[in-house]
Amino acid sequence: MGQSALQTLFGDPFAVMNTIGLVAFALVGASKAIREEFDLFGITIVGLAMAFAGGATRDLLVTRIPLALQSPVEIGLGLLGVGLAVTLSIVLPTPDTHPVTVVSDAIGLAAFTTAGAIVATEAGVSAFGIVAIGTINAVGGGAFADILLDRPPFILFEDFYASCAVLGGIAYWLAGTVGVAEGTAAGVCAGVVVVTxxxxxTFSWNLPTVQTLRCSE
Amino acid sequence: MGQSALQTLFGDPFAVMNTIGLVAFALVGASKAIREEFDLFGITIVGLAMAFAGGATRDLLVTRIPLALQSPVEIGLGLLGVGLAVTLSIVLPTPDTHPVTVVSDAIGLAAFTTAGAIVATEAGVSAFGIVAIGTINAVGGGAFADILLDRPPFILFEDFYASCAVLGGIAYWLAGTVGVAEGTAAGVCAGVVVVTxxxxxTFSWNLPTVQTLRCSE
Amino acid sequence: MGQSALQTLFGDPFAVMNTIGLVAFALVGASKAIREEFDLFGITIVGLAMAFAGGATRDLLVTRIPLALQSPVEIGLGLLGVGLAVTLSIVLPTPDTHPVTVVSDAIGLAAFTTAGAIVATEAGVSAFGIVAIGTINAVGGGAFADILLDRPPFILFEDFYASCAVLGGIAYWLAGTVGVAEGTAAGVCAGVVVVTxxxxxTFSWNLPTVQTLRCSE
Structure with missing residues (x-):
């Protein structure tokens, strides 16, 4: 990557977040497929699907051709994440539940929430649209990977996962409303998602169910 | 809602059908999630997903940004339906199979078939396109909710469910072909779907299978 | 079909491939639904879904209204495939695993890979985009049919299925890069997919898993 590409990267919050998210989610998706004993082709497909599905859905929702189909850089970043996962799987005993994978997943979630919120804001959608597109960008890849792995995607709702993306999207919208610069809003959004x-x-947070509410009456 | 908004509502068949469909399907989707003991976040997501998935798919098929991401009113109507479901679930013993939910589902099916047929007609697609987009608008939300709930969406085909939307779409197209006004065509379409x-x-209708045909030979 | 329609067909590689793919995949999808004892409506829906889902996804990815919703010819071809499947199911004992169905599936896979690669090339996407859209066009219908039939779509990755579409897409892109005419490139692509x-x-090909690599170290 030349100097001007680096300048573009650091001056463009979307490019930073998208790059981080692609590598992190490709690693997580490929690790899931490795645990399920998929072949190398399947591992690559699940890794790339987890990296690209959220962003492709985001692009379709704002009616543009998915970036992943237009830029050769994106596929390279996805393959880098898949390669990292294969390397980790040879070194570590249980790569899919290892802290490296759990932290990668949190980082990917934060990066893609932010990337989605930036694209949504540029497309001029409503406040709900910003939060929805940020969340879909963040959780779409994991949900699609789960479908490919024949696991119920609703596990996304069992713990505090999509909720973190929703909070991040709200933070991005609030930051934009009070007039903060795009780069700062991106940092706030990513920070809220990673921390929550x-x-x-760490603390096994859960949300109450209606059954809980009914019992406590 | 001010007087001019009410006038718009009654003068605009799409707005009427879309409003009814959003509240009805959010109620049905949230009721399904309550039965599965989802947490409050999951209930809201499944309710909104059932309300918005069909219309979002419709909008993508005619290549426009989904209405739900542009209008803050839509999310409010979806949340109203979720709130109704939570209220019902505290009052009723089995909210997801209660007549209120079954009738809401039929009303939502009718309203969204009509909304889809109106948008498809405006987009200038073929007769098949009108029926297909009406049906997708109507059954897409329920199918997506079933996927989130990890239930097979083909239950849509087990009884006379999607077939009703197909009949409604055909009725809308026929009404348009013979020169009926949009509002009347919308009423005919919604009526055909709700009644069928x-x-x-009520009468447990079923369609024959190939195995039935083979046996009767 | 009049003489000018035939001329258009033979002079237009996309139309040839799309026509073959629609009939072949509708036959395969309907055969799967017949095995699962779906009713006639369900059989028609699964057949049409298998025929149209890949192409509709392709059209959405290049942001145009799906062809299937605009052209009445497409639905006719899909219904022809469904009719063939119902006829076969009365004649043959196990239509879904019969050589006729297996060969139809390979032909549909080849035809839709080629149709997708042609559309992607016209949309001006990257080399990865051509291979990805060709593959999605080819495997999207089968994956969607599996979801409707409540079977895990990752069976697509268990044997050499999507891999064949990837190889065909690469062949199409290579042929285009060396300056071959569109019709020839289409023939090369379809040939690579059908043969592989x-x-x-025939030979039960499989790709290695990471577990295999780990054991052999």
Whole structure:
């Protein structure tokens, strides 16, 4: 990557977040497929699907051709994440539940929430649209990977996962409303998602069910 | 809602059908999630997903940004339906199979078939396109909710469910072909769907399988 | 079909491939639904879904209204495939695993890979985009049919299925890069997919898993 590409990267919050998210989620998706004993082709497909599905859905929702189909850089970043996962799987005993994978997942969640919120804001959608597109960008890849792995995607709702993306999207919208610069809003959004997600994993946070409410009456 | 908003509502068949469908399907989706003991966040997500998935798919098929991401009113209507479901679940013993939910489902099916047929007609697609987009608008939300709930969406085909939307779409197209006004065509379409759906539930209608045809030879 | 329609067909590689793919995949999808004892409506829906889902996804990815919703010819071809499947199911004992269905599936896979690669090339996406859209066009219908049938779509990755579409997409892109005419590139692509797919079925090809790599160290 030349100097001008680096300048573009650091001056463009979307490019930073998208790059981080692609590598992190490709690693997580490929690790899941490795645990399920998929072949190398399947591992690559699940890794790339987890990296690209959220962003492709985001792009379709704002009616543009998915970035992943237009830029050769994106596929390279996805393959880098898959390669990292394969390397980790040879070194570590249980790569899919290892802290490296759990932290990668939180980082990918934060990066893609932010990338989605930035694209949504540029497309001029409503406040709900910003939060929804940020959340879909963040959780779409994991949900699609779960479908490919034949696991119920609603596990996303069992713990504090999509909720973190929703909070991040709200933070991004609030930051934009009070007039903060795009780069700062991006940092706030990513920070909220990573901190709430890692706290939820560490302290096993849960939300109440209607059954809980009914019992306590 | 001010007087001019009310005038818009009654003068605009799409707005009427879309409003009814959003509240009805959010109620049904949230009721399904309550039965599965989802947490409050999951209930809200499944309710909103059932309300918005069909219309979002419709909008993508005619290549426009989903209405739900542009209008803050839509999310409010979805949350109203979720709130009704939570209230019902505290009052009723089995909210997801209660007549209130079954009738809400039939009304939502009818309203969204009509909303889809109106948008498809405006987009200038073929007769098949009108029926297909009406049906997708109507059954897409329920199918997506079933996927989130880890239930097979083909239950849509087990009884006379999607068939009702197909009949409604054909009725809308026929009404348009013979020169009826949009509002009347919308009423005919919604009426056909509600009546056939409630009749199918009441009389347990079924379509023949190939195995039936083979046996009777 | 009049003479000018035939001329259009033979002078337009996309139309040829799309026509073949629609009939072949509708036959395969309907055969799967017949095995699962779906009713006639369900059989038609699964057949049409298998025929249209890949192409509709392709059209959404290049942001145009799906062809299937605009052209009445497409639905006719899909219904023809469904009719063939119902006829076969009365004649043959196990239509879904019969060589006729297996070969139809390979032909549909080849035809839709080629149709997708042609549309992607016209949309001006990257080399990865051509391979990805060709593969999605080819495997999207089968994956969607599996979801409707409540079977895990990752069976697509268990044997050499999607891999054949990837190889075909690469062949199409290579042929285009060396300056071959569109019709020739289409023939090369379709040939690569059919030959590798039928060889994989005949010789039970498999790709290595990471576990295999780990054991052999």
């Amino acid at each position: 997600r890692l706290a939820a994993v | 759906r409630l009749a199918a539930v | 797919r039928l060889a994989a079925v």
